Amino acid sequence: xxxxxxxxxxxxxxxxxxxxxxxxxxxxxxxxxxxxxxxxxxxxxxxxxxxxxxxxxxxxxxxxxxxxxxxxxxxxxxxxxxxxxxxxxxxxxxxxxxxxxxxxxxxxxxxxxxxxxxxxxxxxxxxxxxxxxxxxxxxxxxxxxxxxxxxxxxxxxxxxxxxx
Amino acid sequence: xxxxxxxxxxxxxxxxxxxxxxxxxxxxxxxxxxxxxxxxxxxxxxxxxxxxxxxxxxxxxxxxxxxxxxxxxxxxxxxxxxxxxxxxxxxxxxxxxxxxxxxxxxxxxxxxxxxxxxxxxxxxxxxxxxxxxxxxxxxxxxxxxxxxxxxxxxxxxxxxxxxx
Numbered sequence: 001x002x003x004x005x006x007x008x009x010x011x012x013x014x015x016x017x018x019x020x021x022x023x024x025x026x027x028x029x030x031x032x033x034x035x036x037x038x039x040x041x042x043x044x045x046x047x048x049x050x051x052x053x054x055x056x057x058x059x060x061x062x063x064x065x066x067x068x069x070x071x072x073x074x075x076x077x078x079x080x081x082x083x084x085x086x087x088x089x090x091x092x093x094x095x096x097x098x099x100x101x102x103x104x105x106x107x108x109x110x111x112x113x114x115x116x117x118x119x120x121x122x123x124x125x126x127x128x129x130x131x132x133x134x135x136x137x138x139x140x141x142x143x144x145x146x147x148x149x150x151x152x153x154x155x156x157x158x159x160x161x162x163x164x
Numbered sequence: 165x166x167x168x169x170x171x172x173x174x175x176x177x178x179x180x181x182x183x184x185x186x187x188x189x190x191x192x193x194x195x196x197x198x199x200x201x202x203x204x205x206x207x208x209x210x211x212x213x214x215x216x217x218x219x220x221x222x223x224x225x226x227x228x229x230x231x232x233x234x235x236x237x238x239x240x241x242x243x244x245x246x247x248x249x250x251x252x253x254x255x256x257x258x259x260x261x262x263x264x265x266x267x268x269x270x271x272x273x274x275x276x277x278x279x280x281x282x283x284x285x286x287x288x289x290x291x292x293x294x295x296x297x298x299x300x301x302x303x304x305x306x307x308x309x310x311x312x313x314x315x316x317x318x319x320x321x322x323x324x325x326x327x328x
Contacts, residue, residue: 002192003192003274004170004270004271007196008199010201012201031323032168034320034322035171035174035317035320039283041319043321047326048326049325049326049328050327050328051328052328076325094259094262095258095262095283095304096262098258098260101263105201106168107171110167119256123252155205158198159191161213162211162212163212163213163214164213164216
């Protein structure tokens with residue numbers, strides 16, 4: 001068994017040091033996201049990097065007021081853009097933007113950064129403060145910084161499959 | 165710039181050698197998937213490993229009859245299970261199962277295996293031949309094997325973000 005270390009060691013971190021994250025680090029995270037595969041290579045995602053105290057506080061409040069978020073220096077909002085002209089446009093957009101976010105989580109782990117993918121908000125409220133439309137889907141708000149805790153892995157269902 | 169090699173080097177491969185993939189390799193892929201984060205740690209996913217010629221042919225036919233798929237020894241069907249009791253249950257299920265699939269793609273790359281995430285089918289038709297219900301979402305059918313091509317990276321949008 002040789003699991004990719006970034007997959008094996010990633011945790012959802014909810015306690016952060018005040019250490020900042022550089023613009024260069026943020027660019028590498030966004031670059032990793034941009035390399036995600038997507039249906040018909042549409043890359044239906046946009047990223048908003050949140051650093052201002054005021055915006056972090058507004059977002060935190062809508063994201064179930066999880067105060068621990070505010071310790072981290074940066075949030076990355078990943079917005080799925082439903083550009084498809086089919087009925088399942090939003091489903092495909094959510095799928096593709098989730099792939100891009102997963103790249104951010106694993107790239108961050110690779111760089112020694114910690115993350116937590118949060119999503120405990122109402123879409124309409126979050127769209128509203130971010131100036132988005134109902135064709136946009138806020139697939140995740142990713143908290144990024146340096147871990148100030150070292151939690152064990154959360155329990156997992158047994159990794160099984162059926163064969164046909 | 166130090167992008168995780170598995171992210172940098174992964175390609176969607178559409179030409180495969182006939183070399184088989186072992187059960188041990190498949191188990192490692194499913195284990196990597198099981199380590200994905202998910203909302204409230206619900207892990208709303210199941211995996212069906214397809215090896216039989218008959219089932220591969222049926223799936224291929226519904227997946228826009230992309231004949232190249234049949235070269236590969238294994239398909240992994242990833243099924244999102246909408247177990248949430250909220251209106252956005254299906255959205256969350258698609259999101260979470262897409263994270264798990266992304267782990268499979270990158271773990272496969274880590275192991276020297278090639279993949280292609282396919283999704284060019286009607287949900288109802290694919291659910292039907294797999295014996296699934298309308299609470300299930302076939303988030304992806306992942307083709308797995310050894311690459312018999314070495315394509316360049318597909319073009320990408322510039323990796324940009326806005327800051328607030």
